[in-house]
Amino acid sequence: GENVEQHPSTLSVQEGDSAVIKCTYSDSASNYFPWYKQELGKGPQLIIDIRSNVGEKKDQRIAVTLNKTAKHFSLHITETQPEDSAVYFCAALKTSYDKVIFGPGTSLSVIP
Amino acid sequence: EPEVTQTPSHQVTQMGQEVILRCVPISNHLYFYWYRQILGQKVEFLVSFYNNEISEKSEIFDDQFSVERPDGSNFTLKIRSTKLEDSAMYFCASSPGQFYGYTFGSGTRLTVV
Numbered sequence: 001g002e003n004v005e006q007h008p009s010t011l012s013v014q015e016g017d018s019a020v021i022k023c024t025y026s027d028s029a030s031n032y033f034p035w036y037k038q039e040l041g042k043g044p045q046l047i048i049d050i051r052s053n054v055g056e057k058k059d060q061r062i063a064v065t066l067n068k069t070a071k072h073f074s075l076h077i078t079e080t081q082p083e084d085s086a087v088y089f090c091a092a093l094k095t096s097y098d099k100v101i102f103g104p105g106t107s108l109s110v111i112p
Numbered sequence: 113e114p115e116v117t118q119t120p121s122h123q124v125t126q127m128g129q130e131v132i133l134r135c136v137p138i139s140n141h142l143y144f145y146w147y148r149q150i151l152g153q154k155v156e157f158l159v160s161f162y163n164n165e166i167s168e169k170s171e172i173f174d175d176q177f178s179v180e181r182p183d184g185s186n187f188t189l190k191i192r193s194t195k196l197e198d199s200a201m202y203f204c205a206s207s208p209g210q211f212y213g214y215t216f217g218s219g220t221r222l223t224v225v
Contacts, residue, residue: 034213036155043116043203043216044155089155093210099145099168100214102155 002027004092006103013080014111021106023090024072032093033066033073034100039086044102047088048075080110114138118204118217125194125224133189133220135204143207144187145214146179148172148200155203161187194224 003026013019023033031052036044050057050064050073057064061080066073077084090103117136125131137144146158159169159179166179178190187206191198201221205214 036216038155041218043205043218044214045216046213049213099157099160101157102147104154 002030002092002094002101004090004101004103006090006106008106009104010107010109012109012111015080015082017080019075019077019080019084019108019110021075021088021090021108022072023074023092023103024070025092026071027092027094028068028071030092030094033064034091034093035062035064035075036089036091036102037086038089038105044089077108080108082110082112084108085110114215116204116206116215116217118202118220120220121218122221123223125222127196127224128193131191131194131222133191133202133204133222135187135189135217136185137187137204137206138208138215139185141206141208141215143167143209144179144181145205145207146189147203147205147216149203149219150200158189158202191222194222196224198222199224 006023034049037047038044048062061078063076087105087107089105091100119134144161147155149155157170159173160167176192180188201219203216203219205216207214
């Protein structure tokens, strides 16, 4: 089955700096890669996703890049703000399955 | 914005008791899911449900677990005989289709004592 790895497990950045979280996946058939943000006491919330037919997608301060050859994808947050502090999960999905497999999560702390 | 609603937010139950966790998915969504998250760990897939039947389940989803969509709006997870290790946050999610992001509910914290 699919195995998603994510690093770092924790990340602290100064407000205004950029944060990068990286994920790797094992199954080359995976073709949909969402990112979720989980704030304390809440369920995961989809923040951005990318499909395998594109290499990069951007939404305001958030961007995701995908390298299908290397089987890794990354989340980039620019101009970080304290409200970006949360746990971020990457995930992978492939055609023959209909479930999202989550990575282990990255706890991001933005220091004011 | 449409939401996935889960009730109760917190459930405490004695070991061996049955619990039913309830979810109201977004009305026009077709795919439904249950995930669980043990404290401090990652979100784990339990089961997916489509067209009124289970489409996939994980190893965690053994005979003690069942899901049901009894009335076209609710989506329930039943644990027949709870164990201490069932203590976790249980999240319901729904999606309009494959390859679309899931909308998660806020979760039910299940504590088995």
